[in-house]
Amino acid sequence: MKDQKLYNFCKQYFTLVNATLHHADDFALSVELPKEVDKELTDRPFYWMWVETLGETPPPNFLYLLFDDLTPSPEWTSVLKDTQKPERVLPGSYRMQKIYQSAKLHGMFAVAYERKADLWPHVLINVKVSYISDRQKDELLSYLFSAHHQTIKKIEWNHWEKNLLYDEPQSGSQIVPLPINYDLVFSKLLSEVTHEIEKRDQSWARESSQRLKKELTELDQYYETMENKEALAAEQQLRKAEITWRMSPRVEVNPYQLALLYLSENT
Numbered sequence: 001m002k003d004q005k006l007y008n009f010c011k012q013y014f015t016l017v018n019a020t021l022h023h024a025d026d027f028a029l030s031v032e033l034p035k036e037v038d039k040e041l042t043d044r045p046f047y048w049m050w051v052e053t054l055g056e057t058p059p060p061n062f063l064y065l066l067f068d069d070l071t072p073s074p075e076w077t078s079v080l081k082d083t084q085k086p087e088r089v090l091p092g093s094y095r096m097q098k099i100y101q102s103a104k105l106h107g108m109f110a111v112a113y114e115r116k117a118d119l120w121p122h123v124l125i126n127v128k129v130s131y132i133s134d135r136q137k138d139e140l141l142s143y144l145f146s147a148h149h150q151t152i153k154k155i156e157w158n159h160w161e162k163n164l165l166y167d168e169p170q171s172g173s174q175i176v177p178l179p180i181n182y183d184l185v186f187s188k189l190l191s192e193v194t195h196e197i198e199k200r201d202q203s204w205a206r207e208s209s210q211r212l213k214k215e216l217t218e219l220d221q222y223y224e225t226m227e228n229k230e231a232l233a234a235e236q237q238l239r240k241a242e243i244t245w246r247m248s249p250r251v252e253v254n255p256y257q258l259a260l261l262y263l264s265e266n267t
Contacts, residue, residue: 003027006089006096007067013103027068028086032060040102041095065089110259112165119175119262121147123185126257127193133208133249140256143192145185147178148265152188154196165261175262186255193253205249212247216240 007027014021020032033041038061039048051058064086066072072086089096113119123145131137145152169175223229223236 003067003089003091006091010065010067010089010099013099017102017106022062026073027066027070028072029063029065029067031063031065033063037102040105041098063087063095065095108257110257111261112167112259113169113173113262114165114264115170115173116264117173118264119169119173120265121176121178121180122261122263123147123180123182124257124259124261125185125189125255127189128254128256129193129197130252130254131204131249132252133204134211134247135208137204141193141196143189144261145180145188147180148176150184152185152192154192169262173262180260189255190253197251208247208249212244215243215247219243 004027007029011021011029014029014031017037018034019037021029022032023030035058038044041063042061047058050056066086066088069088087095125143125145127141127143129139129141131139142155143152144155219236219239223232226232229236
């Protein structure tokens with residue numbers, strides 16, 4: 001079984017974090033990890049504490065990752081160190097989870113530029129909205145704040161497919177140096193997200209409240225059948241508090257990613 005998407009994702013990830021790809025087979029990677037990436041992908045806190053305390057220069061650490069059940073080529077196998085075996089990467093594997101966590105950490109903040117003559121500062125914020133009760137549903141929303149107009153608007157995730165962004169501005173671009181009040185940005189963001197949530201169907205919250213009420217009623221009925229119910233009153237209240245906390249409907253809003261974008265005014 002070949003994991004093409006995982007292979008492509010990991011190869012791009014290692015390139016972006018400046019890891020060294022010593023040999024890349026069709027579905028195998030031999031990667032030398034930079035120090036900070038090694039800390040994120042491997043659980044060696046005491047090792048790094050010892051190395052940094054003593055001022056040592058550690059040997060490079062390698063990962064040998066397989067994305068196919070087939071045996072890799074002899075050329076790739078020849079780069080393996082005697083003390084390390086190749087590791088099969090799967091969607092739910094430990095190594096893949098560590099790579100996802102690292103990618104999320106590195107992708108939390110970004111700066112990008114549109115290829116236009118005049119560029120104005122904007123703030124792109126991706127927000128995770130969680131509808132939580134005894135069940136949970138997560139939703140990602142995107143908002144764009146204009147430093148020029150001091151306004152914020154909701155945009156679609158695929159908004160940038162037609163507007164290519166780059167790590168550096170094109171030669172000759174003029175960047176308008178406007179300050180950004182991030183307190184204002186997050187105030188407007190909260191207002192917009194609240195408005196968006198209020199427009200949504202609220203039946204999930206009503207249904208959750210009904211399930212909570214039923215659960216609490218059944219719990220009270222259970223304790224009513226106990227012979228020593230007075231002695232169990234404290235336990236009953238504790239369990240009711242736990243159920244109420246677990247099943248009460250609520251909405252959590254968490255900024256997920258933040259980017260400073262320099263865009264043309266008509267974007």
